[in-house]
Amino acid sequence: MEISFREAVTIVHGMLFGALLLLSFAGAAIGLYAISTSTNSWTPSRGQRNFFSVYLAVMALLAWAAVLLGAYAIYPWYRAHPPAGTLDLAGYPQRLLLSNTATAGWHDIGMEWKEHIAWLAPISLTAVAYLFAHYGTDLRFHKPLRNAAFALLALGFIAASVAGFFGAMLNKFAPVRGGPIVVVMQETYER
Amino acid sequence: MSDNSAPMRVSGPGAAAVLAAAIGGFALGILALAADAFPALARILNFWNPTGPLSGVTDIAITVWFASWFALSRRWVGRNANLQRINLAAALLLGAALLVTFPPFMDLLQGK
Numbered sequence: 001m002e003i004s005f006r007e008a009v010t011i012v013h014g015m016l017f018g019a020l021l022l023l024s025f026a027g028a029a030i031g032l033y034a035i036s037t038s039t040n041s042w043t044p045s046r047g048q049r050n051f052f053s054v055y056l057a058v059m060a061l062l063a064w065a066a067v068l069l070g071a072y073a074i075y076p077w078y079r080a081h082p083p084a085g086t087l088d089l090a091g092y093p094q095r096l097l098l099s100n101t102a103t104a105g106w107h108d109i110g111m112e113w114k115e116h117i118a119w120l121a122p123i124s125l126t127a128v129a130y131l132f133a134h135y136g137t138d139l140r141f142h143k144p145l146r147n148a149a150f151a152l153l154a155l156g157f158i159a160a161s162v163a164g165f166f167g168a169m170l171n172k173f174a175p176v177r178g179g180p181i182v183v184v185m186q187e188t189y190e191r
Numbered sequence: 192m193s194d195n196s197a198p199m200r201v202s203g204p205g206a207a208a209v210l211a212a213a214i215g216g217f218a219l220g221i222l223a224l225a226a227d228a229f230p231a232l233a234r235i236l237n238f239w240n241p242t243g244p245l246s247g248v249t250d251i252a253i254t255v256w257f258a259s260w261f262a263l264s265r266r267w268v269g270r271n272a273n274l275q276r277i278n279l280a281a282a283l284l285l286g287a288a289l290l291v292t293f294p295p296f297m298d299l300l301q302g303k
Contacts, residue, residue, distance in 0.1 A: 067249075071242055071246070072239075072246075076242055108294060112294040112297075113292060113293055115245055116219060116220070116223045119249055119252065120219070120288065120289070123212050123219075123253075123256055124212055126212070127208045127209060127211070130208045134200065134204055135200055138199055141199050142205065144274035144277075144278050145202060145209070147278065148274075148278050148281065151278075151282070151285075152209070152212060
């Protein structure tokens, strides 16, 4: 069982950082609602507040890790230009997509949107993490700030979802491959 | 209250974080649109060739975000801010950012 180095980096970007981030949104929404709504009588302990503060900070870090790895490692492989006369475009995903009108939209809309909207996730999630770290349960007394925190969390979810969806689809139609081969598992067959 | 004895915190620092995030997001959207519309600007924003103009768009947007956060935090330190107006401004800026990063809308604005 083998995988190329570029595929491995893409997996770390999408399935480790990206997927983990998307999974964490439900916990963030429930935690924020439980801790910061004024109608809730539950008062979390200092340990519980600290845990949730770290949870939100880790979400922001996951978003930063995903966009930085995506923009500065995977995107250059994706948009690489083939030498003149290259007929096999498998190693040049952007060119491969644009070479066919049936797949060009995955670049023109999918990647063009993903490469920009994705950055709204770490920006908004950093603000959410800061708001909770700074105010904690005081958000119960600042309804507009609480609303802003929920809206920023929702924006982060939308941005991460769009980026994740198009990332998965782009990888189906024109996967980023290449580089040294990594052997994931060695199998022995008896003949 | 964050602790039983601690007074409620003022809203200024939170307002600064919210508005700065919106300004940073809006800067990202406008720079993405401008780089798409003007090839000369795209070449200027090509800070790192492997990533292309996206490197300049995101580097500048993040710089704008941090700079505005720093400036607004200093302005509203120890004060309460008008959160209704700030939330409205942030919603408009982030809504615009979402729209202008959407390629069909980007093309519509450029008459493509």
